[in-house]
Amino acid sequence: MFAVVRTGGKQYRVAPGDKIVVEKLDGSAGDKVTLGDVLLAGEGSSLKSTDGLTVAAEIIAQAKGDKVTVFKKRRRHNYRRKQGHRQLHTILKIVAIGDYKEEKAKPAKAAAPAAAAQDTPAAPKPAPKGKAEQKPSETGEETTKVESDQQRSGDVAGAPTENPAPADEKAAKGNAPAAKKAPAKAAAAKTPSTKNAAPAKAAAKKTPKAK
Secondary structure (H helix, E strand, O other), X not given: OEEEEEXXXXXXXXXXXXXXXXXXXXXXXXXXXXEOOEEEEEEOOEEOOOOOOOEEEEEEEEEEEEEEEEEEEEOXXXXXXXXXXXXEEEEEEEEEEXXXXXXXXXXXXXXXXXXXXXXXXXXXXXXXXXXOOOOHHHHHHHHHHHXXXXXXXXXXXXXXXXXXXXXXXXXXXXXXXXXXXXXXXXXXXXXXXXXXXXOOOOOOOOOOOOO
């Protein structure tokens, strides 16, 4: 239901639950006020009689409007006047129009939280760790440990061995393997020696014949 009321020389279209700002009315916040100058009333597209109809309102607060500057000037008369003004206002809340009061909103049903809970996906459960699933860091550490143990024990093929150089040449010849000595003997047999060879005779010089 709605109504058109007049107060402070202005007209307002109101409905239960509306808040309006009108010219200053006597009273303090929380006081009840009755507006009796009802010009029109109706519900939907149908109008109702306004005989004896009143609008009940409640004062929310007493306030002031925006500042207005009033400036007056008269040319060539050295006349200037400046003044500010803030209009006093009253904020009203419409409680009822006649017997018609504001309908209170019904509380929302509790089904909304349940629906929201269904929309949220459940957190995935962590998969159990099997024997086949191992972290790469763990497997790498194990392999490095095994390789280091094998190298220490000498089981790994191609493991480096210590072979320090001998102090003198005799020790080096004694430590040399037999396979390397055989090719040396064969090479010595093939190459002829020049120790027992007879010295070559010097060629006799030919003397020139006397003429």
